[in-house]
Amino acid sequence: MWQSARLTSAWVWFTVAASAGMTDQLTKFAIIRMFAYGKQVEITPFFNLVHVLNSGAAFSFLANAGGWQRYFFITLxxxxxxxxxxxxxxxxxxxxxxxxxxxxxxxxxxxADRMLRGQVVDFLDFHWRLAHWPAFNLADVSITLGAALLVMQILIQGKEVSAEKIERHNHL
Known part of the structure; x- marks a missing residue:
């Protein structure tokens, strides 16, 4: 079973990627249609839906760089x-x-946001009292989850390698 799961067709993985990208774009489209720019709606005491734009990268890195960053981030x-x-x-x-x-x-x-809108639509706003985490979107969530899975894979491989080394050492 595990071996067959490991040999999953690339098309399955491209479908996962397309689903993540489309879900991101659909949620951004909904936010743009339902919220005026800058609008904020409290959902819980620590979470708001907002409509903000980010011309930079994570944490608004290079947001005020003068416009060249749009093409840099598209190319990257x-x-x-x-x-x-x-x-x-x-x-x-x-x-x-x-x-x-x-x-x-x-x-x-x-x-897609950078190409279509010139900047990225962010709408998830977590906060504690007056301290707000920078707003983000489902693309950012997808990237973060993907990175976490890669770290998990590295840790699993590391444990497997360590177990093999211990096994070989015990047989010597």
Missing amino acids: GLVVSAWLGRMLCQQRPRLEAMGYSLILGGALGNV
Whole structure:
């Protein structure tokens, strides 16, 4: 069972990536249609839905760089996406392939924003009292989950390698 799961077709992983990217774009479309720019709606005491735009990267890095960053982040996103697509065409362990798929979908979701709108739509706002985490979107969630899966895969591989070394040492 595990071996067959490891040999999942690349098309499954591209479908996961496309689903992540499309879900991101649909939620951003809904926010744009339902919320005026800058609008904030309290959902819980620690979470708001907002409509904000980010011309930079994570944590608004380079947001005020003068406009060149849009093309830089589009190019970077497309280069990383091509590399991820290439990685998904090779057989990978499930966690690794799922991680690459989620990162690919998130990257393409944010690239689509930059190409269509010139900046990224963010709408998830977590906070504690007056301290707000920078707003983010489902593409960012997808990228973060994908990265977490890659870390998990590395840890699992590390444990397997350590167990093999212990096994070999005990047989000597």
